[in-house]
Structures are given as C-alpha cells and as structure tokens.
Amino acid sequence: MLAAQLDLGTGVFGVNEVPIPDPQPGWVRVKVRACGVCLTDLHMLKGELRGIHRQDGLLTLGHEIAGEVDLLGEGVDTWRQGDRVAIALLHYKDGGEFTVGVDFDGGWAEYVVVPASTLVAIPDSLPFDVAAIVPDAVSTPWAAITETAAVRPGESVAVWGVGGVGTHAVQILRFVGAAPIIAVDPLPEARDRALRLGADFVIDPCAEDAVEKIKSLTGGTGVNVAFDFVGTSSIELQLLAASAPFGRTIWVGANSKPFTLDVPGILLFFRQQIRGHYASGPAAVPDLLRLLGLGRLDFSTSISGRFPLSEISTAIEHLEYKVDNPVRLVVVP
Structure with a gap:
C-alpha cells in the first residue's frame, strides 16, 4: 500500500x-x-x-x-x-x-x-x-469551548485565527450561546466567512486600534473569553490586552516560540487566567x-x-x- x-x-x-x-x-x-x-x-x-x-x-x-x-x-x-x-x-x-x-x-x-x-x-x-x-478540527475547539473555557450562554468571546479550527469555533460558540462573538483575523476572506458562519463582529488584528475596537464592542471591559487558534506570541499578548477582568485566555494553537509577559502584575491585578488546551x-x-x-x-x-x-x-x-x-x-x- x-x-x-x-x-x-x-x-x-x-x-x-x-x-x-x-x-x-x-x-x-x-x-x-x-x-x-x-x-x-x-x-x-x-x-x-x-x-x-x-x-x-x-x-x-x-x-x-x-x-x-x-x-x-x-x-x-x-x-x-x-x-x-x-x-x-x-x-x-x-x-x-x-x-x-x-x-x-x-x-x-x-x-x-x-x-x-x-x-x-x-x-x-x-x-x-x-x-x-x-x-481534531471540530472536537478540539468543541472541548476548548465547552470544557477548558467552560463558556456560558451570554458570555462575550473573541476568536483569534478563523481558519481550519477557528472557523469551527465560531460555529460552536454560536451553538452554545456566546454573545457577542468577535472573529479576529488578518485575512478579509476569513473575516467574511466568519460573519457568514455566525460571528457578530470581525476585527483585523493588524489594525493599531484592534484591542480598543474589541473593548468598544464589549462595553469597554474586554471579552470574557479569548481564544488563540493561531499560536504566536504577539497574538497571545493581544489576547490578554483584550480580556476583561476575570477573563480567561485559552491557548489552542501550537506555539514553538517563547512568550514574555512584561508586566505580570497586571495579570494578577485583573485576576485573569491563561489556560492551555490540547485535543x-x-x-x-x-x-x-x-x-x-x-x-x-x-x-x-x-x-x-x-x-x-x-x-x-x-x-x-x-x-x-x-x-x-x-x-x-x-x-x-
């Protein structure tokens, strides 16, 4: 064979x-x-x-x-x-x-x-x-959403990377009742697809005011849950910046590079959490x-x-x- x-x-x-x-x-x-x-x-x-x-x-x-x-x-x-x-x-x-x-x-x-x-x-x-x-491409975001993040109906969420896994995350988040759902991707085609599949808003992460736009869509507080389906250090920092106090950031994308948090005290002050997810x-x-x-x-x-x-x-x-x-x-x- x-x-x-x-x-x-x-x-x-x-x-x-x-x-x-x-x-x-x-x-x-x-x-x-x-x-x-x-x-x-x-x-x-x-x-x-x-x-x-x-x-x-x-x-x-x-x-x-x-x-x-x-x-x-x-x-x-x-x-x-x-x-x-x-x-x-x-x-x-x-x-x-x-x-x-x-x-x-x-x-x-x-x-x-x-x-x-x-x-x-x-x-x-x-x-x-x-x-x-x-x-994998469906069960991984399913478990990340329903188990690791334990998303509740009505919680605000943002999804970084709406490609082969993040696309399914948008659909699953719609299914479990998250709101609003914000899709974050640099590709216009990916953002358009996310809107068709259930995202409420889309953001280009390369925009200088990307984090501010996300906060403006959530009453100025940031999202309850932020998902990284890409796996890059710059995105992981953006996740934290766009998260609300007590927010959960879920790392799903594989990242082989170091991650540095310049001001770790902010993580403690806002009582935010970083959770890893696999399979x-x-x-x-x-x-x-x-x-x-x-x-x-x-x-x-x-x-x-x-x-x-x-x-x-x-x-x-x-x-x-x-x-x-x-x-x-x-x-x-």
Missing part, C-alpha cells in the same frame, strides 16, 4: 510503498476513506513538533481519519467488517496519551491500524470527508457525530479540497501558503 511518511530523524518526507499492516490483539485495521491535512502536520514536517512517545524512525502522518473497518484483531468483537468509523485522536495507554499520526502511524495511507477503543461509529448520513475532520476527551467525538447526524451542526462547507494520496505534497503546499484560503483539506487514498 501507499503511505506518506516522515523520517523523524532526518526530516525526509515522501510517499512510500509499504506492507499492509495487520492489527495486533485489541486493534483494528481500517480502510482509510478520508484523512485531513492539518497545521499540526505542517509543524511535524518542519521539525517544530514531535510526539512525546515517538522521536525517531519513519512515521505515517495524518490524524483526522475516517474509513471502514477492514480487519479485526484478536479479541475485538464490538465491530464488524464494513462498519463506517471515525478514529478518535487519543489512545490512552499505561497512564499516557498517545496521538495517532504523531506517536504512532496515522491515516495518510490506504490502511491504518488503531486500537478498537478509538473507533467511533459514523452516522450513515455523514460523508467520510466531513466525519474525518471531527476528531479532546473521549466523549467529544461521539457527541459531535451525534449532533451532526441530527443536523444540529453542519461543517460540510469546511471541506475546501480533496486530494489523492499521491498528491499529498500539493495539499500541504495549499495549506501552508493558503491557496484559495482553505478551511480543511482532505486526502482521499
């Missing part, structure tokens, strides 16, 4: 012919029907990110996966061949979290083997490409797939492009350079 693999030691990336893997006891082989292309993958390819449990050797990337059950490992009796499934991002083992496509082989391949415990049934009405983005718990993906199956949420417009596995490098280039301003790109092996 074909698999897009990164040599974690040398940084060499390519599509290789490899044997079709067999599942170990308790695991399942899945025929991949769609797999997302994510900024996390770009961080991996650039050497900016490595898994906690995997530092060297060849790794098949891709962590937003949907497909059909192909072969059951010994002891697995809860699934049948042909079942339509998405794969949750995290596998819990020996007290640790192992991320598919980061700590063990992922879905940029024709087949993937994963623990049976990570499989989640997909509603028959949901296409594979939409289901594939739920385990989602085991209930998020089943909950979201159920909501999508019932039509309560719809992320079908997020699929901006589909690429065969042989053209994975083109998909990566489109994401990195924002060709046609994509939300989510998927590989269809």
